[in-house]
Amino acid sequence: MKHKPVIGIIGGGQLARMFIEEALRYNIDCIIVDADDQCPASSIAYDHIVGSIAEAAPLLKLGAITDVLTYDIEHIYIKPLFELEKQGKLLIPSPHILQIVQDKALQKNFYLDNNIPSAPFQLVSRPEEWKEVIWKKFVAKSRREGYDGRGVQIMTVDDLQNTINIPFEGVAILEEFIECKKEISIIVARNQHGDITCFPPVEMEFDSEANLVTMLLCPASINSELLTKANDLSVKIVEAMKGVGIFAVELFVDINDNIYVNEMAPRPHNSGHHTIEACYTSQYEQLLRILLDLPLGSTELIKPAVMINLLGPKEFSGSYYLHGYNEILKLPGVYVHLYGKATSRPMRKLGHITILGDTLADAKEKAIEVQHQVSIRSMNN
Numbered sequence: 001m002k003h004k005p006v007i008g009i010i011g012g013g014q015l016a017r018m019f020i021e022e023a024l025r026y027n028i029d030c031i032i033v034d035a036d037d038q039c040p041a042s043s044i045a046y047d048h049i050v051g052s053i054a055e056a057a058p059l060l061k062l063g064a065i066t067d068v069l070t071y072d073i074e075h076i077y078i079k080p081l082f083e084l085e086k087q088g089k090l091l092i093p094s095p096h097i098l099q100i101v102q103d104k105a106l107q108k109n110f111y112l113d114n115n116i117p118s119a120p121f122q123l124v125s126r127p128e129e130w131k132e133v134i135w136k137k138f139v140a141k142s143r144r145e146g147y148d149g150r151g152v153q154i155m156t157v158d159d160l161q162n163t164i165n166i167p168f169e170g171v172a173i174l175e176e177f178i179e180c181k182k183e184i185s186i187i188v189a190r191n192q193h194g195d196i197t198c199f200p201p202v203e204m205e206f207d208s209e210a211n212l213v214t215m216l217l218c219p220a221s222i223n224s225e226l227l228t229k230a231n232d233l234s235v236k237i238v239e240a241m242k243g244v245g246i247f248a249v250e251l252f253v254d255i256n257d258n259i260y261v262n263e264m265a266p267r268p269h270n271s272g273h274h275t276i277e278a279c280y281t282s283q284y285e286q287l288l289r290i291l292l293d294l295p296l297g298s299t300e301l302i303k304p305a306v307m308i309n310l311l312g313p314k315e316f317s318g319s320y321y322l323h324g325y326n327e328i329l330k331l332p333g334v335y336v337h338l339y340g341k342a343t344s345r346p347m348r349k350l351g352h353i354t355i356l357g358d359t360l361a362d363a364k365e366k367a368i369e370v371q372h373q374v375s376i377r378s379m380n381n
Ligand code: ADP
Pocket: 119, 139, 141, 146, 147, 148, 149, 150, 151, 152, 175, 176, 177, 178, 179, 180, 183, 206, 211, 250, 262, 263
């Protein structure tokens, strides 16, 4: 690279922060846009445009001063992105893909049109329409703005006897509830020339109350037939979208080993944090390579890994610290990541810990120990 490109990132959360950590190894500067002047990426970004990603001006400004743009969140005002693309600016992934992903109805229809298996769904708007739901058990999702399980509710027809139980106003999606044996995620990287790599699949364990991932295991324990099926399906989605960038495909495996796509995120993903230590190339470095048109890296797993999210406890909001370092840092292969968020809120993602092991069982055993030892505590107690 003779010319040193500057990368623009829309959103300055933890994904942007971990991306910038990789970019700095290559001596590449990144400029972010985020309304929060203390967002996680702010302290390591070359520059920070403090402005809303829901408004045109900060996005157009970012486009004007950077060579290539990417994003770490889906909820972006899309119109200025199309404008920048028209001006010849390189945006990875393309705003056309972002537009599909921003709207769960468009995303579901995309799968339908491309013969990609996904849970059957109905679109509803008025409360009376909810009563027409054809499944006993279903999942209600708000059409836009869902994130980390917010905007998703598992329901039964009985809940609909009282309209007060209808969780969202406006247009919503009702999906058949899939009896999952496993939830897995595959991160696909596709570059500007159509070269593709898949990261090894990860298996997610959930906190059913909060509907958030609590432990992530890599590699997922699936047989080779299922692995091929899951990889092929993930690649098919990205190719059908002509996607360039990093794409996290969340998949359900049902009791008969059928695979359904749940949703796709066109960016690095929580289910890929472990790749920083566990794979030859991390999801963040892979995105960097794509943005800079460098060769894709090997996604091979160096060691089995478990990742645990560090979430804000329910009991308090405010300044916090991580308790338990002394015990966990005695264990080999334990990597702490704190995102630099000033305050904790219930269930807020404040950091994560990756644990490597010689076997997955070994990593899991250590991860359970880590979960017992660490806690987010209030500074004020
Ligand atoms: P978000 O976009 O907020 O992450 P998701 O659509 O991924 O929401 O749903 C969150 C979780 O809800 C999923 O990981 C899964 O556990 C459950 N879920 C969503 N849709 C279905 C479905 N059709 N059948 C069974 N479980 C589902």
